[in-house]
Amino acid sequence: MSVRRHSLWEWWDGFWFVPGSAKDLAAARIVLSVHALWIVLSRDLAGASGLPREFWLGVRSADRWRYLVFPGHPALEHGLQVALVAGLVMVALGVRVRATALIAALLLYHLAPLETLIWTPSPYERGLEISTLSMVVLAIAPSADAWGLAARQPRTDGQPSWEYRWPLVLLQLFVAQAYLFSGYSKLYRVGWGWVSAANLRHWLLVFNQEDQIAVFHALGRWIADRPTLCLAVAVGTLAFDLSFIVVVLWKRARIVYLPLALVFHAGILFSMNIAFLNVPQLLLFVDWDRLTTSRPAERGD
Amino acid sequence: MDPVLSGWHGAAVLSIAAALCFAGYVLAALWLGRPRRAAAPSERRKFRVSLFLLYALGASFGAGLTQHDLWPFVAWPLVAADLPEVVTEPRVVAVDRRGVEHDIDYRVWWPLSFDEYSSWMKADFLALDAGARDRLAREMVATVESGRLRARQGGGVGHFGRFLGPFHAPLFLLHPAIWSVPTDVPADTIVGLRFYQETWNLEKRARGSGVVRRRLQYAYPKAP
Numbered sequence: 001m002s003v004r005r006h007s008l009w010e011w012w013d014g015f016w017f018v019p020g021s022a023k024d025l026a027a028a029r030i031v032l033s034v035h036a037l038w039i040v041l042s043r044d045l046a047g048a049s050g051l052p053r054e055f056w057l058g059v060r061s062a063d064r065w066r067y068l069v070f071p072g073h074p075a076l077e078h079g080l081q082v083a084l085v086a087g088l089v090m091v092a093l094g095v096r097v098r099a100t101a102l103i104a105a106l107l108l109y110h111l112a113p114l115e116t117l118i119w120t121p122s123p124y125e126r127g128l129e130i131s132t133l134s135m136v137v138l139a140i141a142p143s144a145d146a147w148g149l150a151a152r153q154p155r156t157d158g159q160p161s162w163e164y165r166w167p168l169v170l171l172q173l174f175v176a177q178a179y180l181f182s183g184y185s186k187l188y189r190v191g192w193g194w195v196s197a198a199n200l201r202h203w204l205l206v207f208n209q210e211d212q213i214a215v216f217h218a219l220g221r222w223i224a225d226r227p228t229l230c231l232a233v234a235v236g237t238l239a240f241d242l243s244f245i246v247v248v249l250w251k252r253a254r255i256v257y258l259p260l261a262l263v264f265h266a267g268i269l270f271s272m273n274i275a276f277l278n279v280p281q282l283l284l285f286v287d288w289d290r291l292t293t294s295r296p297a298e299r300g301d
Numbered sequence: 302m303d304p305v306l307s308g309w310h311g312a313a314v315l316s317i318a319a320a321l322c323f324a325g326y327v328l329a330a331l332w333l334g335r336p337r338r339a340a341a342p343s344e345r346r347k348f349r350v351s352l353f354l355l356y357a358l359g360a361s362f363g364a365g366l367t368q369h370d371l372w373p374f375v376a377w378p379l380v381a382a383d384l385p386e387v388v389t390e391p392r393v394v395a396v397d398r399r400g401v402e403h404d405i406d407y408r409v410w411w412p413l414s415f416d417e418y419s420s421w422m423k424a425d426f427l428a429l430d431a432g433a434r435d436r437l438a439r440e441m442v443a444t445v446e447s448g449r450l451r452a453r454q455g456g457g458v459g460h461f462g463r464f465l466g467p468f469h470a471p472l473f474l475l476h477p478a479i480w481s482v483p484t485d486v487p488a489d490t491i492v493g494l495r496f497y498q499e500t501w502n503l504e505k506r507a508r509g510s511g512v513v514r515r516r517l518q519y520a521y522p523k524a525p
Binding site for chain 1: 380
């Protein structure tokens with residue numbers, strides 16, 4: 001029993017606490033904050049607070065308290081939105097990340113639900129869920145030891161350290177969970193019946209026939225008219241979703257999975273008119289340290 | 302959805318659980334991130350980091366594996382349904398002075414996105430009392446009319462690109478921008494709205510033999 005416990009700890013230690021790169025963690029900080037800025041600057045989250053009160057009548061008080069959202073104060077919410085933008089810019093620049101990332105996380109948690117709260121308390125698929133979780137991690141990780149304007153003396157003198165590894169792996173895991181649970185939810189809610197040519201054809205048809213959604217028509221209809229291809233796409237989608245998590249465990253798998261992910265999302269965009277807003281977060285899996293270290297000797301080649 | 306957690310009370314319980322889950326996550330991070338703890342000897346610090354990781358894994362895998370959304374710990378049920386052959390979708394159309402119906406550009410509903418607006422119309426609008434519905438419809442008509450005027454003058458609709466221009470983030474579901482060209486915008490003043498539920502058979506429509514059945518749910522102003 002104690003041997004098993006010992007080997008479990010060894011595996012845990014070897015997974016989370018091996019040396020990691022300050023640059024890779026800094027890159028994750030920049031990618032996540034710029035991505036969150038991209039979404040926030042493309043919406044008016046605070047504006048929902050000024051909607052006519054009829055929109056808010058169906059919102060449960062538990063949901064308002066959950067996010068501390070009390071409609072009718074658009075000026076206050078706009079002030080918080082400006083603070084969020086300022087906070088995310090500071091995180092991207094690596095300025096006082098411990099404080100600014102935590103403030104950004106709390107403001108994201110408060111403001112992001114304003115987009116959907118009138119009908120659902122879960123603003124998932126709106127692009128800010130991973131950012132909200134990630135800002136909390138960045139607030140307690142030495143993510144500004146590299147590529148920061150106000151970088152303090154790095155605690156490791158720039159040497160690889162396990163303190164750079166565990167936060168990055170956790171952030172990567174949050175991204176990979178989107179795929180894992182997307183696949184799992186299909187089996188959980190529908191079962192193996194989801195993997196059928198007919199079901200995938202119906203999804204393709206509805207997103208192409210609904211003229212309030214359809215921007216691209218050709219690819220979806222072309223696939224829908226080929227039952228064998230529909231089945232192959234359904235099988236491929238489920239296999240890709242469920243297996244994507246290997247990119248967290250095995251670096252070499254990224255060479256295959258990252259390009260595949262781009263093709264996967266481009267296919268979904270052009271065939272189903274769905275834009276998966278978390279795509280830029282795949283940049284967390286790029287080996288930035290290796291890419292930005294030009295000399296072979298520095299890379300250890 | 303677990304029957305215990307469905308319904309109004311169940312949803313409220315889930316909401317409270319989700320809030321506690323996120324609060325615990327932030328508090329655990331604050332506990333771990335205190336400067337005194339950050340400087341702890343390596344093995345002790347690893348143990349504390351491990352406790353934080355276990356919390357984060359527990360919350361995120363808990364939401365995913367039970368398929369109970371605890372945003373920002375998300376269940377990610379993307380396209381996770383067995384779609385029936387017959388589907389029903391909402392549609393709101395604008396009515397001009399001559400009584401002609403027009404589709405509305407999705408950007409008109411800014412700061413709401415089309416997906417939130419149409420989902421709310423489907424789920425909540427009809428539950429309002431008649432007075433509230435009419436009050437809101439009057440405001441919606443004004444919103445659509447002001448969007449129409451701006452689009453007609455080539456001034457753009459909504460403000461999705463106000464900071465990032467063409468590089469702004471798209472919505473999760475794409476929508477055609479039907480009022481991008483002034484000549485495509487209704488020429489006459491918008492004075493009313495109609496809210497329909499549209500039902501059609503996917504297979505029949507794909508074969509070109511399908512009919513979209515429209516059921517009027519609400520009209521403003523009411524027909525005389």
